[in-house]
Amino acid sequence: MSDALLHTPLHALHLELGARMVPFAGYDMPVHYPLGVLKEHLHTREQAGLFDVSHMGQIILRGAGAAQALERLVPVDIIDLRVGMQRYAMFTHEQGGILDDLMVARMADDELFLVVNAACKHQDLDHLQQHLAGQCEVQALFDERALLALQGPAAARVLARLAPEVAAMTFMQVRQLTLLGTPCVVSRSGYTGEDGFEISVPVADAEALARRLLSEPEVEAIGLGARDSLRLEAGLCLYGHDMDSDSTPVQANLLWAISKARRSEGARAGGFPGADTIFAQQREGVARKRVGLLGQTRTPVREGAEIVDAAGQVVGTVTSGGYGPTLGAPLAMGYVDNQHTAIGTELHAMVRGKPVPLLVSKMPFVVQRYHR
Numbered sequence: 001m002s003d004a005l006l007h008t009p010l011h012a013l014h015l016e017l018g019a020r021m022v023p024f025a026g027y028d029m030p031v032h033y034p035l036g037v038l039k040e041h042l043h044t045r046e047q048a049g050l051f052d053v054s055h056m057g058q059i060i061l062r063g064a065g066a067a068q069a070l071e072r073l074v075p076v077d078i079i080d081l082r083v084g085m086q087r088y089a090m091f092t093h094e095q096g097g098i099l100d101d102l103m104v105a106r107m108a109d110d111e112l113f114l115v116v117n118a119a120c121k122h123q124d125l126d127h128l129q130q131h132l133a134g135q136c137e138v139q140a141l142f143d144e145r146a147l148l149a150l151q152g153p154a155a156a157r158v159l160a161r162l163a164p165e166v167a168a169m170t171f172m173q174v175r176q177l178t179l180l181g182t183p184c185v186v187s188r189s190g191y192t193g194e195d196g197f198e199i200s201v202p203v204a205d206a207e208a209l210a211r212r213l214l215s216e217p218e219v220e221a222i223g224l225g226a227r228d229s230l231r232l233e234a235g236l237c238l239y240g241h242d243m244d245s246d247s248t249p250v251q252a253n254l255l256w257a258i259s260k261a262r263r264s265e266g267a268r269a270g271g272f273p274g275a276d277t278i279f280a281q282q283r284e285g286v287a288r289k290r291v292g293l294l295g296q297t298r299t300p301v302r303e304g305a306e307i308v309d310a311a312g313q314v315v316g317t318v319t320s321g322g323y324g325p326t327l328g329a330p331l332a333m334g335y336v337d338n339q340h341t342a343i344g345t346e347l348h349a350m351v352r353g354k355p356v357p358l359l360v361s362k363m364p365f366v367v368q369r370y371h372r
Contacts, residue, residue: 005023005026005027005028006026006027006028006055007027007028008027008029008052008054008055008146009054009146009203009206009207010052010054010146010206010207010210011028012207013207013210013211014029014030014052014221017030017033017034017221018033018034019031019032019033019221019223020032020033020223022224024055024118024224025055025117025118025119026055026118026119027055027118029052029055029223029224030052030221030223030224031223031224031225032223032224032225032226033220033221033222033223035220037223037225037226037229038325040220040221040222040223040225040226041222041225041226041229041230041325041326042325042326043152043220043222044151044152044192044194044220044222044226044230045152045153045194045230045326046152046153047152047153047154047218047219047220048150048151048152048153048154048155048158048196048216048218048219048220049150049151049152049192049219049220049221049222049226050148050149050150050210050213050214050219050220050221050222051148051149051150051151051222051223051227052146052147052148052210053147053148053149053191053198054145054146054147054148054206055118056115056116056117056118056121056147057114057115057116057117057118057120057121057122057124057125057140057142058113058114058115058140058141058142058144058145058147058200059113059114059115059116059121059124059125059128059138059139059140059141060111060112060113060114060137060138060139060141061111061112061114061128061132061136061137061138061139062110062111062112062136062137062139063110063135063136063137064109064110064136065135065136066110066111066112066132066135066136066137067079067081067106067112068135069131069132069135069136070104070112070128070132071262071268071271071272072131072271072272073091073092073127073128073131073132073272073273074089074090074091074092074104074272075089075090075092075249075257075258075259075262075272075275075278076088076089076090076104076257076258076259076262077259077260077261077262077268078104078106078112079268080261081104081106082106083106083107083108083109084106084173084174084175085105085106085172085173085174086103086104086105086106086172086173086174086187086189087103087104087105087172087259088101088102088103088104088257089101089102089103089104089257090102090249090254090257091124091127091273092248092249092272092273092274092278093245093273093274094273094274095274095277096248096249096250096273096274096275096277096278096281097244097245097246097247097248097274098239098243098244098245098247098248098249098252099120099123099124099127099245100116100117100120100123100124100239101117101237101239101243102114102115102116102117102124103115103187103189105174105185105187106174107174107176107185113174113185113200115147115198115200117239117240119239119240120239121140121142125138125140141200143203144202144203145200145201145202145203146200146201146202146203146206147198147199147200147201148198148199148201148206148209148210148213149190149191149192149196149197149198149199150196150197150198150199150213150219151190151191151192151194151195151196151197151222151230152192152194152195152196152218153194153195153369154218154219155194155195155196155197156195156197156371157218158213158216158218158219159186159197159213161216162179162180162212163177163178163179163186165177166186166188166197169186169188169371170188170371170372171188171189171195171370171371171372172187172188172189173187173188174186174187174188174189175187179199179201179209180205180208180209180212182201182202182205182209183202184199184200184201184209185199185200186198186199186200188371189370191227191230191231191234191236192227192230192231192234193230193231193233193234193235193236193364193366193367193368193369193370194230194368194369194370195369195370195371228320228322229322229323229324229325232320232321232322232324232331232332232333232365233324233326233327233331233364233365233366234364234365234366234368235292235333235363235364235365236364237252237254237290237333238320241303241319241320242290242319242320242333243290247290247335248274248277248278248281248286249278250278250281250282250286250289251281251286251288251289251290251335252289252290253289253290253291255282258278263279263282264279264282264283285338286338287337287338288316288335288336288337288338289335289336289338289341290319290333290334290335291333291334291335291336291341291360291361292331292332292333292360292361292362292363292365293307293318293321293331293332293333293334293347293349293358293359293360293361294329294330294331294358294359294360294361294365295329295330295331295332295356295357295358296356296357296358296359297330297356297357298329298330299330299351299356300321300322300323300330300332301318301321301330301332301349301351301356301358302318302321302322302351303318303319303320303321304317304318305317305318305321305349305350305351306318306349306350307334307336307347307348307349307350307358308347308348308349308350308355309340309347309348310346312355315336315337315339315340315347316334316335316336316337316340316347317334317335318332318333318334318349319332319333319334319335320332320333320334321333321334321349324365324366326366327365327366331361331365332349332358333363334349336360340360341360342360343360343361343362344359344360345359345360346358346359347359347360
């Protein structure tokens, strides 16, 4: 089956390290290594984990009008994004739904660097080419660059051995740095809730960099299993699960990601697809919203489980769920109707026909430790 799947530049290294490989977003990806998901999760929280995220899509926008053009597709302030900074963004459609979420970094006055989700990268590229044609250059780097994520409290100490400049970087800063003689794009960011870095590196140099980082005593290879449990503890959405084209930023509880300048009262209000719908939902509320759900027993709940109220009426659905190794308890996210979103609300998830108690909880479940 793996022969029909795409391979990242580190595929042979994963096999050498004994990874269990699974299909993910069209790629053969490591779900865990011999250490196992639980220990990989805890090691990332305590030391540093190295993730291969080369399946993600990397795209460059170039041209004097790139920022203005991109800003018309996202509810985010791109025009005022400073060189050397990165910002979380979403593509929305005309009904306000989320087409994908992405990271946008400003590398120069006329150059933006985008990282989009693996499963959406080709449609995102088409979306950009369709809407930005004649306004700026759109260059896909899908086959040219790998992407590594070094995450955990020891990440800065480890990476500083290769590039001392990273020690001065703060959360969401991005720089062009030389690692092992290779020009790389390095951002102080990640998807675990921990301090860390994402490193865009040319494909030809990716394995050498990965091996060097793995040679450091603090670093272990970490698979998709622990990546998922880490991001869930951090309260971070997974596209296609916790948000999709049928959910708006208001429903997904992502209003914080709509920049002040782009809100209804902002200096450049609206102007992005679905703005009127999103602003109306902001004023009037929504029928359902994403919430955190903390298990009250040892039984984990999984994606797709129905959520019911005290009377047994279905009030929502679990979109992500599992066991939180740091938390030491099951946890989940899901959409529930607006009458059941208050922190502390008692609900149940139906697991194999039996109700499992949940408590609506604030997120993140585990304190984020970004280096601000």
